[in-house]
Amino acid sequence: MNRPIIKNLKIEFVILIVACFFHGVGYSQNEEVARIIKLDEAIELGVQNNNQLKIANSDVTIANENLSQSQIAKVPMVGLNMGYNYIGNPKIYDGFYGKNVTVDYFNHQASANVFASMPLYYGGVINNQIDKQQLIVNMQESVVKMTESEIKQAITLQFFTLEKLYTQIEITKQNIINTELRIKQLKSRVANGQNLKSDLLRTELQKSNFEVAVFRSSNSIELISNYMDILIGLPTNTKLKPILEGILVPKEDLSLNESLSEAYQNRNEIKRSEINVRIAESSMDITKSGFKPNVNANLMLNTQYPAQWPDYPNILNYWAAGVSLNWDISSFYNLKHRVNGDQQQINKSNIALEATKDQINQDVKAAFVRFTESVRNIVTFKKDVDLALSNYKIVKSRYDNDFALISDMVDAELQLNEAKISLNNANIDSIIQYYSLQYAMGKL
Numbered sequence: 001m002n003r004p005i006i007k008n009l010k011i012e013f014v015i016l017i018v019a020c021f022f023h024g025v026g027y028s029q030n031e032e033v034a035r036i037i038k039l040d041e042a043i044e045l046g047v048q049n050n051n052q053l054k055i056a057n058s059d060v061t062i063a064n065e066n067l068s069q070s071q072i073a074k075v076p077m078v079g080l081n082m083g084y085n086y087i088g089n090p091k092i093y094d095g096f097y098g099k100n101v102t103v104d105y106f107n108h109q110a111s112a113n114v115f116a117s118m119p120l121y122y123g124g125v126i127n128n129q130i131d132k133q134q135l136i137v138n139m140q141e142s143v144v145k146m147t148e149s150e151i152k153q154a155i156t157l158q159f160f161t162l163e164k165l166y167t168q169i170e171i172t173k174q175n176i177i178n179t180e181l182r183i184k185q186l187k188s189r190v191a192n193g194q195n196l197k198s199d200l201l202r203t204e205l206q207k208s209n210f211e212v213a214v215f216r217s218s219n220s221i222e223l224i225s226n227y228m229d230i231l232i233g234l235p236t237n238t239k240l241k242p243i244l245e246g247i248l249v250p251k252e253d254l255s256l257n258e259s260l261s262e263a264y265q266n267r268n269e270i271k272r273s274e275i276n277v278r279i280a281e282s283s284m285d286i287t288k289s290g291f292k293p294n295v296n297a298n299l300m301l302n303t304q305y306p307a308q309w310p311d312y313p314n315i316l317n318y319w320a321a322g323v324s325l326n327w328d329i330s331s332f333y334n335l336k337h338r339v340n341g342d343q344q345q346i347n348k349s350n351i352a353l354e355a356t357k358d359q360i361n362q363d364v365k366a367a368f369v370r371f372t373e374s375v376r377n378i379v380t381f382k383k384d385v386d387l388a389l390s391n392y393k394i395v396k397s398r399y400d401n402d403f404a405l406i407s408d409m410v411d412a413e414l415q416l417n418e419a420k421i422s423l424n425n426a427n428i429d430s431i432i433q434y435y436s437l438q439y440a441m442g443k444l
Contacts, residue, residue, distance in 0.1 A: 034225075034241035035234075039159050042232050042242075046151045049233020053151060056144040063137040070133045073126045076118035085109040111304035120323070123292025124285065132282040135275055142272045149268070151231060153439040157432060158228045163242045164428040165217045165224070171420050172210050172217070175413065179207040186406065199406035206410050210417075250375065250434035256368050259441050263364045266442025270360065273353040280349045284342035290335045293327035360440070367440040371433040378430055381423040388412075388419035 047053065087107055091100045119126065183203050189195040225240045234240075264270060303317045328334075395412040398404035438444045 034239040036243055037159075037240050038243055038245050039156065040246050042155050042159055042228065042240075043152050045232035045234070046155050047148060050151050050231060051233075053144065053147050056140070056147045060137065060140040060144055063133070063140045067130070067133040067137055070126075070130050073119070073129070076116050078114070078116045080112075080114055082112040083110065106306055109305070111302070113300055113302040115300045116298070118297045119294070120297050121293070121295040123289035123294070125289035128282055128285040128289060132279060132286065135279045135282060139272060139275045139279070142268045142275065146268045146272070149439060149442070149444055152444050153436070155228065155231050156435045156439075156444070158224050158231070159242050160428050160432045160435075162221060162224050162228070162240060163244060164425055165221050166241060167424045167428075168421050169214050169217045169221075171417060171424065172213050175417050176207060176210045176214070178413070179203060179210060182406075182409070183207065194402075195406060202410055203406060206414070247431060250371070250430050254368070254371075254437070256365065259364050259368055259437065260361060262441045262443065263360050264357070267360050268442065269356050270353070273349070273356040277346065277349040277353060280342065280346040284339065284346065287335055287338045287342050290328065290331045293325055296324045296326075298322050298324055364437075364440045367433065367437040371430070371437045374426065374430040374433045377426045378423070381419065381426045384419040385416075385423050388416040392416045 085108075087105060087109055089105050089107070090103050092103060093100045183200065186195055186200040186203055190197050190200050222239065225238065226236050228234075228240055229236045229238050298321065300320045301317075302319070303315065305315045392412040392415070395404050395408050399406070399409045435444060
């Protein structure tokens with residue numbers, strides 16, 4: 001290669017560097033400012049602001065109010081009854097509306113009584129209803145915990161997906177800069193007859209593909225940011241950029257049996273299924289209470305004026321206390337089918353509990369296998385990057401000395417770019433799978 005050509009190439013190279021600098025400055029000025037966010041911050045915002053979690057917490061509040069209402073059944077019932085009448089003087093007729101005599105009656109009549117009743121024995125139905133409502137409260141609390149875990153898992157997945165996309169864009173943008181430098185060089189070489197125009201077109205096509213990849217990743221960032229905004233309660237036009245601080249480092253010393261054991265202890269799905277069994281048993285106890293009598297203690301205070309008409313214009317006061325019993329004898333045959341239905345519900349709830357355990361077993365095993373696979377993939381992709389980088393250096397050296405074609409250079413760059421992106425994805429996927437395993441174990 002003669003010196004004038006080398007000199008022209010150097011000038012072109014300097015001009016390209018300056019152009020790239022101003023291009024980068026202009027891009028950064030037009031780029032939308034993203035909100036920096038940590039994973040812990042995103043999870044905390046999600047727990048505070050997520051609408052689904054608010055709904056679940058409202059259900060807990062409602063269940064507690066219903067529990068308080070059911071406990072009132074143990075409290076004595078107290079009532080007050082009062083009455084007043086003004087009575088006109090009656091007329092007594094002789095015969096069929098013949099002569100009549102007006103009787104001077106007392107015109108005012110009043111009465112009042114206070115009564116109280118307290119349940120003494122209802123066959124255990126009141127206590128069983130309170131216990132059942134308490135189980136419903138526990139059920140709603142488990143729903144809150146399940147919803148919170150699901151929200152944390154969704155936030156974690158979207159958080160690391162964003163990180164993956166941002167890194168892909170950084171890698172691809174660097175490749176765009178390198179490709180632009182090569183295009184500048186190729187234009188000069190094509191003009192001097194050192195390369196074919198097809199080499200230039202191929203390199204420009206490569207740059208176009210890189211730009212399309214950046215555009216697609218940027219759009220994905222916008223969509224995922226919008227979804228995360230909804231999850232954590234931020235304005236939906238807030239663009240997010242994650243930073244990897246305080247991230248759990250994947251542990252490779254986990255075992256499948258330990259993971260399953262922790263899942264059976266921690267997963268709220270199992271606790272919820274167990275509560276369903278107890279609710280079904282409580283419903284049967286309530287039904288069986290119908291076979292037993294109801295006993296109440298009663299108290300009444302009464303006053304009335306006049307005591308008796310028309311002879312005793314006095315005030316009469318009295319009180320009464322006693323016990324009442326009510327026993328529905330027909331319940332011995334009326335409740336038979338309800339008891340059988342409650343027993344079938346208990347059996348169904350036990351089957352559902354076993355099915356839940358089977359599903360958790362599958363979830364944990366799948367998450368464990370994917371996590372183990374992701375850790376091994378990192379080692380493989382690291383080797384791929386090393387090999388692609390070595391190949392790129394060799395091809396570049398050959399290309400700079402005119403011993404390789406531009407197509408070889410393009411292929412080497414593409415291989416290196418794909419290897420870097422694959423390694424980045426493998427690192428992020430390993431963290432994602434680790435958090436997925438934590439979720440499957442009920443620890444997220």
